[in-house]
Amino acid sequence: MKKMLFIFNPRSGKAQIKNKLMEILDIFAKSGYELIVHVTQGPRDATQAAATLGKSVDLVVCSGGDGTLNETINGLMELEKIPILGYIPAGSTNDFATSLKISRNMITAAQTVVSGVPYPIDIGCFCRERHFVYIAAFGAFTEVAYLTSQDFKNVLGHQAYFMEGMKSLTSIKSYVLRVECDSVVLEGDFIFGMITNTISVGGFKGLVAQDVALNDGEFEVLLIRTPKTPLDFTNIINYMFLKEEPNEYVHKLRTSCIKIFPEEPIDWVLDGEFGGSRREVEIFNLKKQIKILRNPQKKQ
Numbered sequence: 295m296k297k298m299l300f301i302f303n304p305r306s307g308k309a310q311i312k313n314k315l316m317e318i319l320d321i322f323a324k325s326g327y328e329l330i331v332h333v334t335q336g337p338r339d340a341t342q343a344a345a346t347l348g349k350s351v352d353l354v355v356c357s358g359g360d361g362t363l364n365e366t367i368n369g370l371m372e373l374e375k376i377p378i379l380g381y382i383p384a385g386s387t388n389d390f391a392t393s394l395k396i397s398r399n400m401i402t403a404a405q406t407v408v409s410g411v412p413y414p415i416d417i418g419c420f421c422r423e424r425h426f427v428y429i430a431a432f433g434a435f436t437e438v439a440y441l442t443s444q445d446f447k448n449v450l451g452h453q454a455y456f457m458e459g460m461k462s463l464t465s466i467k468s469y470v471l472r473v474e475c476d477s478v479v480l481e482g483d484f485i486f487g488m489i490t491n492t493i494s495v496g497g498f499k500g501l502v503a504q505d506v507a508l509n510d511g512e513f514e515v516l517l518i519r520t521p522k523t524p525l526d527f528t529n530i531i532n533y534m535f536l537k538e539e540p541n542e543y544v545h546k547l548r549t550s551c552i553k554i555f556p557e558e559p560i561d562w563v564l565d566g567e568f569g570g571s572r573r574e575v576e577i578f579n580l581k582k583q584i585k586i587l588r589n590p591q592k593k594q
């Protein structure tokens with residue numbers, strides 16, 4: 295009998311798995327899986343479960359938001375032989391599910407797990423310590439993701455992010471950095487940086503290119519310099535939301551490896567969760583590291 299480890303966060307999103315759990319388990323059982331079910335109890339629990347129980351199964355499926363997906367992948371990356379991964383989105387934003395075109399309907403996503411095809415995706419390695427699936431970021435807005443309390447998210451869902459985002463607009467911080475990326479070196483004051491492998495960030499599709507491949511071994515990098523005048527601000531907004539050409543305040547790069555050296559430690563966010571306060575950051579792309587099940591009809 296095929297073995298599946300099913301890890302789920304009971305509190306993700308609006309605890310929406312509550313009413314779907316029986317049906318999801320039934321779909322798995324009917325497809326011939328013997329199930330190990332792990333209900334996460336708090337931070338890093340999904341990582342531990344994937345790293346310890348993941349060894350002995352054919353398939354690991356996780357259900358939760360981007361944070362649970364990130365934790366599960368971090369556990370899988372500790373294994374010598376990485377099992378195939380299935381994902382049932384249940385969080386408030388589900389950026390990566392959007393990129394993979396995995397349904398937000400949990401039952402449809404469970405059906406994709408049992409009938410889907412493995413699709414290899416790149417994984418980001420952060421400071422040779424942690425991994426991320428679709429985004430590593432610092433600066434303006436990024437703290438929104440992890441400072442928004444779980445209870446607040448559960449009640450308001452996606453709106454909670456907007457409300458916290460509005461608050462952080464009034465306190466944008468500037469960071470003095472040196473960035474090394476292939477042959478490019480950038481120095482100066484920056485307010486924001488993101489290294490991504492996704493077509494959706496924070497639920498917005500407009501912030502990143504829509505034609506990115508999730509397994510080409512490269513990240514898309516966006517760095518924004520500190521605006522000094524209202525016109526600078528306008529230039530940045532025009533670029534980000536109206537799709538004008540990059541200007542001197544906006545740097546867009548593609549790379550498999552990037553190093554960032556700030557003068558002061560910077561707080562990082564990995565897949566929407568706190569990634570630590572760091573002085574030196576090296577990020578590189580691990581090409582096609584994990585295979586994730588998705589609908590065979592969906593083209594990237």
Ligand SMILES: Nc1ncnc2c1ncn2[C@@H]1O[C@H](COP(=O)(O)OP(=O)(O)OP(=O)(O)O)[C@@H](O)[C@H]1O
Binds near residue numbers: 388
């Ligand atoms: N039983 C639990 N109670 C509270 N927190 C938990 C529990 N299990 C896991 N967690 C933590 O909750 C974090 C956030 O969960 P997750 O990303 O799944 O949901 P979300 O925040 O609602 O979704 P999104 O990240 O898409 O907004 C996880 O990274 C994990 O550390």
